[in-house]
Amino acid sequence: MVTPFGPGIKTNSHAFRAAETSFRPVKFFDVSRHRARLAAEIALPEELPPTRLKRKQEQRLDRASKMLLLATHEAWGQSGWAPSENLPLVFGTTSGGMSLGEAYYRQTLGEPQNAKLQAWRIHQYQAQRQALDLCDAFGFSGPITLIANACASGANAIGHAWELIRNGSAERVLAGGYDALSELVFSGFDSLQALSTTSCRPFDNNRDGLALGEGAGVLCLESLDSAKKRDAEILGEIVGYGACTDCHHLTQPHPQGDAALASMVAACEIARLAPEQIDYVNAHGTGTPLNDAAEAAAINRWAGDLAKNIPVSSTKSSIGHLLGAAGAVEAVICLIALREQWIPATSTLETVDPICNFPVVTTPREARLDHVLTNSFGFGGANASLILGRWRG
Amino acid sequence: MDAFRDALKKNTSLPTKELSRPASDRKLHVRQVPAPPTRPSFLAHPRLRRTSPITQYAIAAALEALGQDSEKITQGELRLGIVFCVMSGCVNYSRRFYDEALRDPSTASPLVFPETVFNAPSSHLAALLKTNAINYTIVGDPGTFLEGIALAADWLTSGKVDGCLVIGAEEVDWITSDAYRRFQRKVILSDGAGALYLKTKSDSVEAAQLTAVTSAHPFLKSQSRHCAAAKMRAELPGSAAGTLLSDGIQNLPVLDSAEKNAWRDWNGERVSVKTILGEGLMAAAAWQCVAAVDAVRTKRSSAANVSVVGCNQQAIGAQFVMSNSISSF
Numbered sequence: 001m002v003t004p005f006g007p008g009i010k011t012n013s014h015a016f017r018a019a020e021t022s023f024r025p026v027k028f029f030d031v032s033r034h035r036a037r038l039a040a041e042i043a044l045p046e047e048l049p050p051t052r053l054k055r056k057q058e059q060r061l062d063r064a065s066k067m068l069l070l071a072t073h074e075a076w077g078q079s080g081w082a083p084s085e086n087l088p089l090v091f092g093t094t095s096g097g098m099s100l101g102e103a104y105y106r107q108t109l110g111e112p113q114n115a116k117l118q119a120w121r122i123h124q125y126q127a128q129r130q131a132l133d134l135c136d137a138f139g140f141s142g143p144i145t146l147i148a149n150a151c152a153s154g155a156n157a158i159g160h161a162w163e164l165i166r167n168g169s170a171e172r173v174l175a176g177g178y179d180a181l182s183e184l185v186f187s188g189f190d191s192l193q194a195l196s197t198t199s200c201r202p203f204d205n206n207r208d209g210l211a212l213g214e215g216a217g218v219l220c221l222e223s224l225d226s227a228k229k230r231d232a233e234i235l236g237e238i239v240g241y242g243a244c245t246d247c248h249h250l251t252q253p254h255p256q257g258d259a260a261l262a263s264m265v266a267a268c269e270i271a272r273l274a275p276e277q278i279d280y281v282n283a284h285g286t287g288t289p290l291n292d293a294a295e296a297a298a299i300n301r302w303a304g305d306l307a308k309n310i311p312v313s314s315t316k317s318s319i320g321h322l323l324g325a326a327g328a329v330e331a332v333i334c335l336i337a338l339r340e341q342w343i344p345a346t347s348t349l350e351t352v353d354p355i356c357n358f359p360v361v362t363t364p365r366e367a368r369l370d371h372v373l374t375n376s377f378g379f380g381g382a383n384a385s386l387i388l389g390r391w392r393g
Numbered sequence: 394m395d396a397f398r399d400a401l402k403k404n405t406s407l408p409t410k411e412l413s414r415p416a417s418d419r420k421l422h423v424r425q426v427p428a429p430p431t432r433p434s435f436l437a438h439p440r441l442r443r444t445s446p447i448t449q450y451a452i453a454a455a456l457e458a459l460g461q462d463s464e465k466i467t468q469g470e471l472r473l474g475i476v477f478c479v480m481s482g483c484v485n486y487s488r489r490f491y492d493e494a495l496r497d498p499s500t501a502s503p504l505v506f507p508e509t510v511f512n513a514p515s516s517h518l519a520a521l522l523k524t525n526a527i528n529y530t531i532v533g534d535p536g537t538f539l540e541g542i543a544l545a546a547d548w549l550t551s552g553k554v555d556g557c558l559v560i561g562a563e564e565v566d567w568i569t570s571d572a573y574r575r576f577q578r579k580v581i582l583s584d585g586a587g588a589l590y591l592k593t594k595s596d597s598v599e600a601a602q603l604t605a606v607t608s609a610h611p612f613l614k615s616q617s618r619h620c621a622a623a624k625m626r627a628e629l630p631g632s633a634a635g636t637l638l639s640d641g642i643q644n645l646p647v648l649d650s651a652e653k654n655a656w657r658d659w660n661g662e663r664v665s666v667k668t669i670l671g672e673g674l675m676a677a678a679a680w681q682c683v684a685a686v687d688a689v690r691t692k693r694s695s696a697a698n699v700s701v702v703g704c705n706q707q708a709i710g711a712q713f714v715m716s717n718s719i720s721s722f
Binding site for chain 2: 031033034035086093094096102104105106108109110112115118119122123126127128129132135136139141142143144145146147148149150156160163167169183184187188189190191192193243244245246247250251258259262378379380381382
């Protein structure tokens, strides 16, 4: 995984355990005329890990490609997989190489006669390019599926990959999500007044918006039979996935969280788990007034009287909203929590919104976790829930 | 469909129109969807008032493909999955919003930004049809449309949905047209949409049956475009009497060579929709499939192969046959 805390599981585990936050003044583009000025940017390492890419190819990679490559390198190294033909890749993204599209537009208008780098920008801007770069870097040659379901993209990608394995279409799938910060997207959320001008405080009674981040999360998914056969180190299991569409509004969730509830119920049904068997909910928890209220209503309805026993937190309080990467990175955070048996916190919470019938975790703490549920909800009413289970061997 | 059939029957390239490009005197040539004679009734829906052309094209194609089933869906009698496929996506509003943000972010329109998101059209369609079932927007080069068909087939066979729409749509903008010209000066972008409606069983005697979607063969350093196209071709059956090939040829040698080479042994009937309608990107892949299905449904062909050798990602194919003559391979 790659988050604003940096690349790698260890780095992130340490930072989440310490309830750190990663918000800084935006450097990548000018935000002097925007309402919000903070985001969680990633300081990418100067050197990429060794792959099959030549130096020149590496230099052509955009930020999004680099994040995806770094996350894949870590996951691939852990998996012990050898390069194979026909390894399906399923990734979620909302904007691919958007910042290159922006640069193309600025140069086209500002210097119409200057064609320098423009062809490269067109090429690299497209979402499929990041996945194709990955294929060249690691020697993959399978089909590529890119899901662009707004902020649920990463969760949908993992859920879809899981279904490919469940229905026997594939034995292994590389899946995840990625997104890099871009001026257009930052300006878009700013125009909607969805960005916090103070600090991102999911489920806080005084919350005033989300904070954007960037990153990538990648999982090597494999059928249990296949993983056991090769004596692989299994990090955890995916046991449930639900997806549903909220028709209420293009950008606002149904106030009672109807679709969020439906996606959590669907995931639990597939997993054959009741709410009381979920030990922790990693909420979508963006920090916007409407999202958190709707999600809280959905969790209250889903768990009923048992809500008071189910700890909930939003890790977006630490790393921001990673958009197309959010669902994938948060799934990796859940895997860390399951393996290490602790719950990450809503690190910035001050006063809990009374709408929450459930305990919002404010300090990271040890806990026995067997099953955790992670929510991802996006524009367009894209709702997805994943349930991950602890692997006991 | 009538206009589409008519254009294919005439087999003459549709007229182009000029598009201005800011900061340049050079005109761009495109083929755009002609304005309908009357305002489509679906635009009265509150969600659709501000939508950009890509949403309107997608919804028009979707409703036509659904026919009378749209009523069953809105009444909750039929679970409809949606797979919306795009390459360039909502580019009109993306360019407009970014332009506004560059000029002054404090006045950039919050009404425009949400319409820039890839899945905005499929979200509007779901709202119009009141369907809350699974809905994916998938992006990539035009081969993605056939991936979408395979995805729909998976959802149907797993019982996740009762019916599934697969839609490919694009809208023309000077920025995309200008961008494509940098790679191929003679390419003429077009916009529009095409949709297929898949069900496990059809009530109609005119249904076509999807019998195969090939593997997607990506274009890589280790696998050239020609090689990927040849692999796709090898997964589809050879020429047979009554079988149609719906290909992506557009009479531009550099773009066509891999596909032409892959199908050089084909001596059956062929339709090349891009030579008539232009390079519609994802919409063109949808049109290729619609042409194939229409030929089978109307019994002009007993089977139809679809060949998509995409812009920069993959080669992939599919086959449709008459519903009472299932082929196996």
